[in-house]
Amino acid sequence: MDNSMIDGVVSAVTAAAATYGRNVLGHGEVAAEEATVRLGRRLLERLRRNPDSDAQMSRAVLAVADDPADEDYTAVLRAKVEKALGREDGLADDLAALLAESGVGRATVSGDRSVRMTTNHGIVSLGDNVRNSIANPG
Secondary structure, X not given: OOHHHHHHHHHHHHHHHHHHHHHHHOOOOOOOOOHHHHHHHHHHHHHOOOHHHHHHHHHHHHHHHHOOOOHHHHHHHHHHHHHXXXXXXXXXXXXXXXXXXXOOOOXXXXXXXXXXXXXXXXXXXXXXXXXXXXXXXX
């Protein structure tokens, strides 16, 4: 299973859910919406095409829409995406094509001490003799 693809799908669907809230499951498209949100909606439409996973996927997305900052809801969504990928033939190819078309998941890393990451919640140091510290206020 390609974790970077799952991460890309969950990230885009979460962005759509955070932007539209519970309306994310609707079919309209706002002309000014950003590319990530459009991508999230397209991925979500594809994920919900299978009647066996539609209800579970919808519940997971609505939970994220209600509280986008809750990491547990995002983890449940990720698990539902991963389960759907393992269950439905052709889904991985369809999602990969949508991600590739949008440019998500493409990154070129080259050169000495290069780093590529999806999410970072800390310090990344690549230099010589670097000293890092994080102040904990309060």
